[in-house]
Amino acid sequence: MKWIRSFPLFLLLTYLLLSGCNTTLGLKKQQDNLRIPSWFINPVNKEVIGFIGAAAKYDSQGKINIAGSRKAALAQLLTHHQLAFSGFDHAQLQSSAKLVLSQTHTVRFLPEFNHQGVIYSYATLEQNPFSLSQQQTLAHLSRCQFTQCSPSWLCDEKSNTITGVSFFTSSPSQQLSKAQQNANLIANLLYQSQVNATEYLSQSGHEKLAIQSASFSQSSQVSAKTTRTNKLLLKNVCEYNSTLIGNFVLPEPAIKLARDWQSRSMYQDRSLIQGRFGYGGQMSPDLLLSSAIELAIKDALIELAKIKGIEIEQASSLTFNNGYYFISHSKMTVDEQVSGQLLDIKLSYQQDRPIVNVWLLETKHPL
Numbered sequence: 001m002k003w004i005r006s007f008p009l010f011l012l013l014t015y016l017l018l019s020g021c022n023t024t025l026g027l028k029k030q031q032d033n034l035r036i037p038s039w040f041i042n043p044v045n046k047e048v049i050g051f052i053g054a055a056a057k058y059d060s061q062g063k064i065n066i067a068g069s070r071k072a073a074l075a076q077l078l079t080h081h082q083l084a085f086s087g088f089d090h091a092q093l094q095s096s097a098k099l100v101l102s103q104t105h106t107v108r109f110l111p112e113f114n115h116q117g118v119i120y121s122y123a124t125l126e127q128n129p130f131s132l133s134q135q136q137t138l139a140h141l142s143r144c145q146f147t148q149c150s151p152s153w154l155c156d157e158k159s160n161t162i163t164g165v166s167f168f169t170s171s172p173s174q175q176l177s178k179a180q181q182n183a184n185l186i187a188n189l190l191y192q193s194q195v196n197a198t199e200y201l202s203q204s205g206h207e208k209l210a211i212q213s214a215s216f217s218q219s220s221q222v223s224a225k226t227t228r229t230n231k232l233l234l235k236n237v238c239e240y241n242s243t244l245i246g247n248f249v250l251p252e253p254a255i256k257l258a259r260d261w262q263s264r265s266m267y268q269d270r271s272l273i274q275g276r277f278g279y280g281g282q283m284s285p286d287l288l289l290s291s292a293i294e295l296a297i298k299d300a301l302i303e304l305a306k307i308k309g310i311e312i313e314q315a316s317s318l319t320f321n322n323g324y325y326f327i328s329h330s331k332m333t334v335d336e337q338v339s340g341q342l343l344d345i346k347l348s349y350q351q352d353r354p355i356v357n358v359w360l361l362e363t364k365h366p367l
């Protein structure tokens with residue numbers, strides 16, 4: 001009897017999904033917690049691969065800009081699935097939740113939602129009514145809790161993912177795309193980078209006065225050798241103090257990691273290096289998490305380059321002036337091209353300053 005009573009509701013749900021109706025949801029707040037469609041938090045899962053598009057809430061005519069956000073989502077879908085379609089009809093995108101690309105491909109747009117002057121759309125090729133209905137259930141926007149590993153993907157050790165982040169942008173509708181741009185920048189640094197670094201070390205000591213001193217300085221430049229657009233798939237999202245953090249997946253298999261892999265200097269006959277940023281009061285000029293991640297990646301790439309090749313110039317002198325006085329100067333120069341694979345990244349904050357640890361595995365050739 002319970003199944004019979006719920007059957008009309010199922011018919012209604014199926015009708016809403018398949019009839020091509022157009023709906024826009026406003027964000028709801030319950031107990032001061034933001035609740036949004038599940039597809040925004042997890043656009044990709046085992047059942048559905050979907051894409052989020054964003055646009056300013058109103059178009060140039062003052063109308064709700066559904067067509068603009070759907071067009072942005074559709075462009076990502078077409079690129080990912082390598083589908084060709086040029087017949088963007090503004091009126092159809094604005095009014096219909098279904099778009100037929102060909103006899104074998106039909107795009108579904110789930111009901112939009114809007115927040116802080118931005119309208120978001122979700123596009124997928126998935127046709128199963130139940131899977132689509134699950135993506136429409138309301139859920140809390142996950143707050144990134146790094147030490148608690150919440151959501152759990154923050155602590156997943158998967159080598160085929162890259163963390164892309166973006167602080168609240170001057171154009172809010174661009175925050176998602178900015179996070180993807182930052183993830184793409186990291187992917188290009190890993191693909192192949194040119195590393196130029198110079199380190200200076202000076203040491204001195206006075207035997208009679210028992211004085212010893214040392215100074216160290218470093219200058220470095222790490223630049224990606226490519227500006228390609230990588231095939232990144234946004235899988236999960238969480239938020240930390242107006243910073244959007246996305247979990248992007250690369251189209252490559254993950255490396256199976258042993259339990260003690262982080263304690264090794266070599267893994268699978270390749271160098272394993274840890275890079276870090278944010279310790280000892282280190283701060284990026286803009287104080288952004290995205291910059292801290294980039295600098296931690298570059299720190300690891302510099303260490304990989306040192307392993308690959310380093311030139312050392314050293315000069316020392318010994319004088320007698322009321323006791324032995326020793327002076328030593330060393331110069332280390334690195335000029336190498338390196339590639340790496342990101343095995344893991346750990347994020348945290350101390351006194352509102354981002355702390356980033358990354359682990360890179362050397363790749364012999366660009367991926």
